[in-house]
Amino acid sequence: MRDGAGTKQKIHETALRLFVDKGVPQTTVRDLAKAAGIAEGTLYRHYASMNDLIWELFSSNYTAFAHRLTAAQSDREGFAARLEAIIAEFCRFFDAEPVLFRFLMLVQHQTLPRVANDDDNPVEIVHRLLAQAEQAGEIPSRPPGLAASLVLGLVLQPAFALVYGRLDAPFSQYAPAITAAALAALGSADHA
Amino acid sequence: MRDGAGTKQKIHETALRLFVDKGVPQTTVRDLAKAAGIAEGTLYRHYASMNDLIWELFSSNYTAFAHRLTAAQSDREGFAARLEAIIAEFCRFFDAEPVLFRFLMLVQHQTLPRVANDDDNPVEIVHRLLAQAEQAGEIPSRPPGLAASLVLGLVLQPAFALVYGRLDAPFSQYAPAITAAALAALGSADHA
Amino acid sequence: MRDGAGTKQKIHETALRLFVDKGVPQTTVRDLAKAAGIAEGTLYRHYASMNDLIWELFSSNYTAFAHRLTAAQSDREGFAARLEAIIAEFCRFFDAEPVLFRFLMLVQHQTLPRVANDDDNPVEIVHRLLAQAEQAGEIPSRPPGLAASLVLGLVLQPAFALVYGRLDAPFSQYAPAITAAALAALGSADHA
Amino acid sequence: MRDGAGTKQKIHETALRLFVDKGVPQTTVRDLAKAAGIAEGTLYRHYASMNDLIWELFSSNYTAFAHRLTAAQSDREGFAARLEAIIAEFCRFFDAEPVLFRFLMLVQHQTLPRVANDDDNPVEIVHRLLAQAEQAGEIPSRPPGLAASLVLGLVLQPAFALVYGRLDAPFSQYAPAITAAALAALGSADHA
DNA sequence: AATGAATGAGTTTTCATTCAT
DNA sequence: TATGAATGAAAACTCATTCAT
Structure with missing residues (x-):
């Protein structure tokens, strides 16, 4: 059990960065998880999709x-x-x-x-x-x-x-x- | 021998329309082929990708x-x-x-x-x-x-x-x- | 109407060369046609497949x-x-x-x-x-x-x-x- | 989390068998997935291609x-x-x-x-x-x-x-x- | 809350073969 | 005989999402 709020914040920052760098549809869950240092499944603890x-x-x-x-x-x-x-x-x-x-x-x-x-x-x-x-x-x-x-x-x-x-x-x-x-x-x- | 130039023209028109309607990355080869009335493979005779x-x-x-x-x-x-x-x-x-x-x-x-x-x-x-x-x-x-x-x-x-x-x-x-x-x-x- | 025998001979030579260079299953009809200087369909005038x-x-x-x-x-x-x-x-x-x-x-x-x-x-x-x-x-x-x-x-x-x-x-x-x-x-x- | 090592081992064994039975280029990802009892996408979690x-x-x-x-x-x-x-x-x-x-x-x-x-x-x-x-x-x-x-x-x-x-x-x-x-x-x- | 292996539908692309000219 | 555009089934690969741990 890690710091849930910190994870969400990290997702935000990383997602924004990837979105502007590669484009929104070009950013995959895998990209995001890797760049944010989280597991792919973790995204779904914070967002439905x-x-x-x-x-x-x-x-x-x-x-x-x-x-x-x-x-x-x-x-x-x-x-x-x-x-x-x-x-x-x-x-x-x-x-x-x-x-x-x-x-x-x-x-x-x-x-x-x-x-x-x-x-x-x-x-x-x-x-x-x-x-x-x-x-x-x-x-x-x-x-x-x-x-x-x-x-x-x-x-x-x-x-x-x-x-x-x-x-x-x-x-x-x-x-x-x-x-x-x-x-x-x-x-x-x-x-x- | 079929009319290659006509097909290419049809691909152009259809692609532009779909791109602006759905967005470029949201347009699939299947979408394009279907809308243009061609087979998916036909696209690749006119464009490498x-x-x-x-x-x-x-x-x-x-x-x-x-x-x-x-x-x-x-x-x-x-x-x-x-x-x-x-x-x-x-x-x-x-x-x-x-x-x-x-x-x-x-x-x-x-x-x-x-x-x-x-x-x-x-x-x-x-x-x-x-x-x-x-x-x-x-x-x-x-x-x-x-x-x-x-x-x-x-x-x-x-x-x-x-x-x-x-x-x-x-x-x-x-x-x-x-x-x-x-x-x-x-x-x-x-x-x- | 070109020289049918010559075409067949060219297919033979080209096919053998490509087969040993790239491997048999790796050689496509397109490769062969291009290397032999014939159209893809022409192969089927000489061989069933x-x-x-x-x-x-x-x-x-x-x-x-x-x-x-x-x-x-x-x-x-x-x-x-x-x-x-x-x-x-x-x-x-x-x-x-x-x-x-x-x-x-x-x-x-x-x-x-x-x-x-x-x-x-x-x-x-x-x-x-x-x-x-x-x-x-x-x-x-x-x-x-x-x-x-x-x-x-x-x-x-x-x-x-x-x-x-x-x-x-x-x-x-x-x-x-x-x-x-x-x-x-x-x-x-x-x-x- | 499922057993990744076991899956990889199963891929090895199945791939070798299919490769020698049908030939390497004749073995498709679908063949392999079916024979190994895994989904096609699973292969790509263990190998890049x-x-x-x-x-x-x-x-x-x-x-x-x-x-x-x-x-x-x-x-x-x-x-x-x-x-x-x-x-x-x-x-x-x-x-x-x-x-x-x-x-x-x-x-x-x-x-x-x-x-x-x-x-x-x-x-x-x-x-x-x-x-x-x-x-x-x-x-x-x-x-x-x-x-x-x-x-x-x-x-x-x-x-x-x-x-x-x-x-x-x-x-x-x-x-x-x-x-x-x-x-x-x-x-x-x-x-x- | 977190993991990451597994899924399977969907994607792009390939390619032997057919067909209209 | 020859062409090369067109086909469509099948190939490799992707990826959001699920699930067992």
């Missing part, structure tokens, strides 16, 4: 990140300040937990084509922020969803560039430039 | 698209005109061959973490365009690679939004807005 | 060699002279058609554990020669079959040694030494 | 037999005594483990055209014994490798004869006759 592990890893962290984004906005007033807070939060998260961040990007595009559009969804939070800004007249109106996509692109594509070595870490150093680019792109009045 | 098929499908089309981007720029003068041409070409490609476009996006992120940075690479073409504009003083300088990532994000994220149903087709309708957003984001003088 | 080809190649040549052994003995009188003739004939055959010789050795041990013990069988010819010599009192009697096995070993094992590079070609240079060894081993009166 | 199994089965036993030959010679003085010991050891091995002996003969000719010529190789041991005897003047000199081939032939060909039913078991009953034949064939002074 490999899919369960993936899903739990994704959804809990995706939700937690959504909450961080919501919290980051909470004490900001006005669109520009909120946008800045959100972009800064993306960058902080990437720098603090790059493997986890990459995993969330990976799974979102590969494994889960469509995630519930609820409050606990970072993408949805960005969409709501932009929709409110358009309604409030802080930025010009665009076709529904376009503004949010533009902002997400300005944030996520540089994140990919860091992953692929086209940009140097840390991500946070680019936060002001990205925020400025976003405000300009959207035609915000706050863009100096 | 499933991986070969994926790679050939990716690289030939990725290269072809890079050539289209290069051609689209060729008769344009000045950064703004070239950027407009490239963005329009992305949109046209997406509208003309959405399945192929999605496949290229998919594989680029999943299967091929790093693609050679040569002339036949669409991402590289965008990087070069932005680097030249910075050197020519047409846009302010940023850390190397950042400007290109911003532009790519402004184009590709709306493409994902179309795929996920957050934006309505056709993609081309957004080309002017995306171009304007990019010029503004970059601080181009051509941005009215 | 791959097994047919192997069998025909083996049996016709095995029989032909048996006939050569019989002919070589025909004008010799006495055991020693006949043994000498047979050993010389083995060596001549090996030197003239090494690939064919190796193929016959190969198939005999691998593919066909038991070949009919009839007059057209080289092994059987050696057995009969030795049985007659024992009956005629030209050599001492041994358990049935032992003398023939000793002689065959003295001939075939050096043949393998040539194949594996432990002995230098030509095989015929060793014929006198092998004959002398055989006569001595058997206790023949003709052994000086 | 079918080829691995064949190679491990061959090399470990080939080496072990070489060690037995070396041990058999160790307390013998003079060429004749050593040759006798070696031949007796071949016969004892054949009688004790006929399936294993046949497997080693089979694989040596079929699967492994060339085995490393080191100390752990039975063929090499015979070659060294003969070379020493020639150098010591205990037997007349012959072209390099010829004497050893003659001796190997005198031993192995009768072994094949037993396999093919041309000679009756046990092999050991022929050991004196084979030894005498070898000494006579080589022109040893110890040959009465």
Whole structure:
């Protein structure tokens, strides 16, 4: 009888690392067990299946990140300040937990084509922020969803560039430039 | 002697469709053979392996698209005109061959973490365009690679939004807005 | 319509070469067609199946060699002279058609554990020669079959040694030494 | 946890039996699994591949037999005594483990055209014994490798004869006759 | 809670043979 | 006679999951 909590933690870390290194479907239970230093069967003491592990890893962290984004906005007033807070939060998260961040990007595009559009969804939070800004007249109106996509692109594509070595870490150093680019792109009045 | 070229074409079309519908690693030879109406063994008369098929499908089309981007720029003068041409070409490609476009996006992120940075690479073409504009003083300088990532994000994220149903087709309708957003984001003088 | 006889000949030569190089079961129709410069289907114009080809190649040549052994003995009188003739004939055959010789050795041990013990069988010819010599009192009697096995070993094992590079070609240079060894081993009166 | 060692032993025994009965390349994983009473996948928990199994089965036993030959010679003085010991050891091995002996003969000719010529190789041991005897003047000199081939032939060909039913078991009953034949064939002074 | 051998359905790939041209 | 694309059964191998310990 070993330290159950420690084992689960080790599974988490190892799984994330393998998932981003080799891809989610390319990571086998055997790979995971070997890398984590546990027996293959031990995984099933903690998760009902490999899919369960993936899903739990994704959804809990995706939700937690959504909450961080919501919290980051909470004490900001006005669109520009909120946008800045959100972009800064993306960058902080990437720098603090790059493997986890990459995993969330990976799974979102590969494994889960469509995630519930609820409050606990970072993408949805960005969409709501932009929709409110358009309604409030802080930025010009665009076709529904376009503004949010533009902002997400300005944030996520540089994140990919860091992953692929086209940009140097840390991500946070680019936060002001990205925020400025976003405000300009959207035609915000706050863009100096 | 049966029609080998026709079979190969059918394999192409079916593979692309399945890859974007189910994901690349989730598509089995059996799936492909069944959907294409061929025997499993027939695939191996045209490709050495499933991986070969994926790679050939990716690289030939990725290269072809890079050539289209290069051609689209060729008769344009000045950064703004070239950027407009490239963005329009992305949109046209997406509208003309959405399945192929999605496949290229998919594989680029999943299967091929790093693609050679040569002339036949669409991402590289965008990087070069932005680097030249910075050197020519047409846009302010940023850390190397950042400007290109911003532009790519402004184009590709709306493409994902179309795929996920957050934006309505056709993609081309957004080309002017995306171009304007990019010029503004970059601080181009051509941005009215 | 090409030269049918020429094609068949090319199939023979190529098949023998591949069989001894890679082993019989390891040689595929595709290998053969490629190496012979014919289409895969063409094989079936000349043979009902791959097994047919192997069998025909083996049996016709095995029989032909048996006939050569019989002919070589025909004008010799006495055991020693006949043994000498047979050993010389083995060596001549090996030197003239090494690939064919190796193929016959190969198939005999691998593919066909038991070949009919009839007059057209080289092994059987050696057995009969030795049985007659024992009956005629030209050599001492041994358990049935032992003398023939000793002689065959003295001939075939050096043949393998040539194949594996432990002995230098030509095989015929060793014929006198092998004959002398055989006569001595058997206790023949003709052994000086 | 089930009994891994027992399973591996069962795989060994079953594989050897099937290999000699049907031939090595003719034995499939399915055959083996069925005959051994295990699932097909179980093989791969013990061996990386079918080829691995064949190679491990061959090399470990080939080496072990070489060690037995070396041990058999160790307390013998003079060429004749050593040759006798070696031949007796071949016969004892054949009688004790006929399936294993046949497997080693089979694989040596079929699967492994060339085995490393080191100390752990039975063929090499015979070659060294003969070379020493020639150098010591205990037997007349012959072209390099010829004497050893003659001796190997005198031993192995009768072994094949037993396999093919041309000679009756046990092999050991022929050991004196084979030894005498070898000494006579080589022109040893110890040959009465 | 942990182990790791065993399972068996599923995967990719091979290949002798057939068939339309 | 020749071609080579197509077939489909069978091959080797993989892998999430189960089970006895």
